[in-house]
Amino acid sequence: MKAKTAMPVGVEAIRTKGWWLAHRFQVLRRLSQAGFLMLFLLGPWFGIWWVVGTLAGSRTFGLLPLTDPLVLTQSVVAGHWPELTAFTGAAIVLAVYALVGGRVYCSWVCPINPVTDAAYWLHNRLGLQKGWQPKRQTRLWALGAVLAVSTLTGTIAWEMVNPITILHRGLIFGLGFAWALVALVFVFDLLVSRRGWCGHLCPVGAFYGLIGQKSLLRVSATRRNTCDDCMDCFAICPENQVISPALRGREGETPLILSPDCTNCGRCIDVCSVDVFAFTHRFDHRVDDTKDPRPTEAARKAV
Structure with a gap:
């Protein structure tokens, strides 16, 4: 060696x-993640409503609509046809991530990324084995399952358990159950599967990876x-x-x-x-x- x-x-x-x-780039990513999160929290916390909504769907300065394309896709397959502004917002998001790389969302925007990065850091500090490592294609199967469940149940199924959405709601309304779910992701990456959530299981990452194939x-x-x-x-x-x-x-x-x-x-x-x-x-x-x-x-x- x-x-x-x-x-x-x-x-x-x-x-x-x-x-x-x-x-x-590590510092800039943390500033970016914190910045995007704070844009959504300025209204509920301080009454500054530059951005209204969440990462699933929002409107900036009352004009610019942005919609998570995965949320829109779930809505369509569930049989709920959104308004035109939702399609416009999804098209804007698709264009941006198709240009800069779909999984840029995972590393520069997603608020769960600092949680999994912290678990990875502690995992290494404790000298733990990397543990169970499912195939990376598992997240594609998870994405397929999300769309299938939405189709069968007529609901935007993933948003009911999405750690990103639940963390966001928890920061606004109080971190009750949100703490438990975020802690579960942390413990999973720490003790069960090193980099397991983002690297192997998360359907959101799988979706944005497909978007950014030709970025x-x-x-x-x-x-x-x-x-x-x-x-x-x-x-x-x-x-x-x-x-x-x-x-x-x-x-x-x-x-x-x-x-x-x-x-x-x-x-x-x-x-x-x-x-x-x-x-x-x-x-x-x-x-x-x-x-x-x-x-x-x-x-x-x-x-």
Whole structure:
């Protein structure tokens, strides 16, 4: 095992780039998640009604309608035809996430993501085994089950148990049962299945992954020739199966991470001390052949 591989994840990036550049996307994601949540809470908490509604459906400044496409789909298959504004709102959301990557919702908007990230951090701190790991396609089956139940029951079935919706309602009306459900997701990821909820089971993530299959925004291993095999990107990525095709690709193969499972969280960019990864667009297939001008670890020790 290389010395860098044995080091804690991100330590070399902090040493090389500084704390901010080694955490910038993590910090920006937390600010984004908190910001979106606060937009919905400004009205109930402070009487500032810039946004009325929830992540399932809202209206901004009394003009802009936004609708969760999964909620709309459940409503349609349940036999409840929404108003035209709901379709307009869903079309806007679909267009945005089709452009920036569907699972950007999971890493930059969803308020449950900090809960599962906290469970992952504690899981590693306690040195626990990764536990039961269902196939990632399970979330697609869960999505199919949600639509089937909505069709059979004539209800928007998932919203009755959706941790995102229940957490939102709990913050507005009081966290009673909401605490129990959020705690259940946390305990599941901590003790039963490492990264199990978002990575394997959540039908919302499955839905947005389908939306973002051809999205424009992508992470690319543009400077994969500088990779020093520290494995930090694999350790930090919530969907680390997406990295190998881009990072380990043969000459002539694209360095782009094209899997719809990628959440565009940017953590691989943060923790890479040699700046292999960067955000770009899906048509940028360039590979930077320039070697890293910074001294290697062996060279630094020699000095």
